[in-house]
Amino acid sequence: MACNTTFFRLPFRPLGAPALFASIVTIALNFTSTFAHAATAAEHFAWPSSFVVMGNGYPHAGDACRRLGESAATANYLDHTAMLVGCPGSSDSAAARAILDHRHARVVGEADGVTLISISTEGDRSTVSHSDPAPVKPTPFSATGTLPCERGGGQTKTMCKFGVVRHGDRSTAVVIFWPDDRTQTIFFAANGRVIGTGVKADDQPVPGNTLTQKNAGISLISIGNERYEITDSVLSGN
Template sequence: MRRATRFLASAMCAAIAATVSSAGSASTSAHAAGTDKQFEWPASFVVLGDGYPHSGDACRRLGESAATANYLDHMAMLIGCPGSRDSAAVRALVGHQRHARVVGEADGVTLISISTESAQAGSQNSHAPMKESPISASGTLPCERGNGQTKTMCKFGVVHHSDRSTTVVVYWPDGATRAIFFSVDGRVMGTAATANDRPMPGDTLTRKHAGINLISVGNERYEVEDTVLSGD
């Protein structure tokens, strides 16, 4: 009887130990998985969207901030991936995106620039029979949308055409663009989503004050100085 009692007690202890060990292991695994999925983006970044290139992916498109100012280019989009440049997310992105390259690291995030110049050039070749001049100048200008809800500085590029007209292409931090078409005498002929589209007057309003063209396109606002058009 005593032997049976001791055997039963030993079996129960072993079962309890196995249960505790299994629970601890499961808890550790769950914690690790939660840590991987719950990356908290530092406040130093302006994070756009919920994943790149697909919704739910670890990487994100990044807007303009102090941490990204040196890496932004109006002919490329900036992507941030959590972790080092050797992480699986970075390797997958650089390996599958032909024009993607790692340009830096900041606050635990690897920064990747993906050129959009080739895609735009291909679009111009297929839709625009007239050969356009390359961007001759670039900089930043005040821009606003949402009736004052979003005020910032947008990058821009200027294209001077052979007929002496000018197109100013504005690049919003979230990747959207706005093309503003100017005639030879500096009047706004219309706007479009991209420089390859036909200019449309639409709901575009313009006025000039102290050498600055104040342009409204729906709920968007732009300030383009005359010197931008003349190249002075």
């Protein structure tokens, strides 16, 4: 018994040139819009007050990333052999990846929505940004950590971050970072005696209302209504 099968052919309507052109334009516009949105977001990123932002772009003026200076948020990442750069967003962002492609760059942390990238400056001067009017060298901390601090007559007691700068003549400067981003620097002579205070490590020591008591290798230092406990090991490194 024969079986007859009938096939029906549906009409094929090729996409006309105008329609094809319109589709290509739509795709291109969507891509451009997405790219522009990402660029605009980076351009209008509001840098948190916890960072000291330097320049108007890194590595070029107008770029999303910025060089970062000394603050409580960056104290543990500053190195005299490298510069610290912050990029808005995660380490997977286009701006961060462009810098990380450099063989001397590495991610060292993240804070307040910013990826922190350390870029070695040893043996490669091309990493210095020319967008800044004058390069600012981060303070070369010999060591960092936390120490007990209080103010307001003991009303505020907490642990403050610090960075210590040790000089060749054995004098030292201890930069203390309060949680509210205020800084206090205490300068010590080679014998461990307090010789003054300031705001930054490279300030000139200013004699002030300071009182120091020594107890079991700990200097109890009062500056106005503030009090700090600094161990001898912080000053000597031993």
